[in-house]
Amino acid sequence: DTAVSQTPKYLVTQMGNDKSIKCEQNLGHDTMxxxxxxxxxFLKIMFSYNNxxxxxxxxxxxxxxxxxxxxAHLNLHINSLExxxxxxxxxxxxxxxREQSYTFGSGTRLTVV
Amino acid sequence: EDQVTQSPEALRLQExxxxxxxxxxxxxxxxxxxxxxQDPGKGPEFLFTLYSAGEEKEKERxxxxxxxxxxxxHITAPKPEDSAxxxxxxxxxxxxxxxxxxxxxxxxxxxxx
Numbered sequence: 001d002t003a004v005s006q007t008p009k010y011l012v013t014q015m016g017n018d019k020s021i022k023c024e025q026n027l028g029h030d031t032m033x034x035x036x037x038x039x040x041x042f043l044k045i046m047f048s049y050n051n052x053x054x055x056x057x058x059x060x061x062x063x064x065x066x067x068x069x070x071x072a073h074l075n076l077h078i079n080s081l082e083x084x085x086x087x088x089x090x091x092x093x094x095x096x097x098r099e100q101s102y103t104f105g106s107g108t109r110l111t112v113v
Numbered sequence: 114e115d116q117v118t119q120s121p122e123a124l125r126l127q128e129x130x131x132x133x134x135x136x137x138x139x140x141x142x143x144x145x146x147x148x149x150x151q152d153p154g155k156g157p158e159f160l161f162t163l164y165s166a167g168e169e170k171e172k173e174r175x176x177x178x179x180x181x182x183x184x185x186x187h188i189t190a191p192k193p194e195d196s197a198x199x200x201x202x203x204x205x206x207x208x209x210x211x212x213x214x215x216x217x218x219x220x221x222x223x224x225x226x
Contacts, residue, residue, distance in 0.1 A: 004156075033213070041198060043157070043216040056213055090156050099145050099204045099212055104156035 003027050004105035006091050012111045013081055020077045021108045023091030029103075030096055031055075032074040034066060037088040037107070046089075049074055050096065081112045115140045115205055119217035126224050129190045134220045136201035137183040146184050147214065148177050149200040157200055160186075191224045198222070 004025045013019050025032060033056075034046040048056035049068040063079045074091060091105040116139045126132055138146065145164050149157035161170040163179035170177045174195060176187040186199055198219045204212040 031212075035214075041151075041219050041221075043200065043202075043214075045213040048213060058213075092156075094212060096212075100147070100159070100162040102147070102159065102204075102212075102214065104158075106156045107154070 003103050004091055004093055006089075006105040006108050008108060009106065010109050010111075012113065015081055015083060015112055017081050018077070018079045019081060019110070020075055021089055021091075021110075023074045023076070023105060025072055025091075025093040025103070027093055027101070027103060028095075029093035029101065030071055031094050032068065032071075033092040033094075034074065034076050035090040035092060035104075037090060039087070043090070047074075047076075078110075081110075083112050086110055086112045115203070115215050117201060117203055117215050117217040119199075119201055119220050121220060122218065123221040124223070126188075126191055126222070128192055128224055128226050131187070131189045131191070133188070134186040134199055134222070135183060136186070136217055138201075138203055140203050140205070140215070144204050144206065144212075146179055147202045147204070148184070148186055149202065151198045151200055151219070160199075188222070191222075193224045193226050196222055196224045 006023045031050045033048045037043045046060045047066045052068045065077045068074045088107045090107045094102040120135045148160040151157045161177040166181045178185045198221050200219045202214040202216045
């Protein structure tokens with residue numbers, strides 16, 4: 001009965017590889033997000049999708065490409081991984097007009113070696 | 114520019130020693146302020162939403178308060194299980210409907226028995 005689920009939880013890969021992270025929510029929310037948490041625990045938004053439409057793209061390198069096949073899913077594909085991409089990536093969802101509905105997944109720890 | 118600042122960065126308390134965490138914000142048109150708790154290896158977990166100056170919310174040993182420029186999270190007689198990173202965030206509306214959250218850098222609380 002997990003509300004926002006991400007896979008995988010851990011991802012270790014070499015520089016230059018391409019990888020994807022998947023996210024699914026079963027809360028019926030219409031908006032989904034990707035956040036990045038750096039080594040200092042600072043959380044910053046990357047993307048937001050509302051009803052499968054990209055709404056927010058916070059100056060993220062175009063090596064990062066989100067895809068939302070439907071309202072309940074938001075995936076993140078990363079091309080040509082770099083050392084600086086190492087971080088924890090969180091998926092979240094919310095319902096428009098209900099800010100308190102914001103719910104986060106448990107995160108994907110990406111390590112690029 | 115919208116900004117959220119938390120202090121202290123880290124706080125070590127003895128069990129039963131009450132204290133407060135601070136979150137100051139600079140936001141045009143505040144639409145709420147959120148407090149989250151984050152445990153290691155997990156996503157942020159919602160604690161409180163505050164909407165207007167003077168508002169207070171309580172949950173067990175935690176009480177959150179809000180003024181026009183800052184919020185406090187008061188911890189009364191903390192226990193070791195209260196150890197976590199506490200994050201505050203404000204929602205910013207973009208794209209007409211979608212909210213992104215601007216986070217502070219968090220306060221790492223350690224409560225020693």
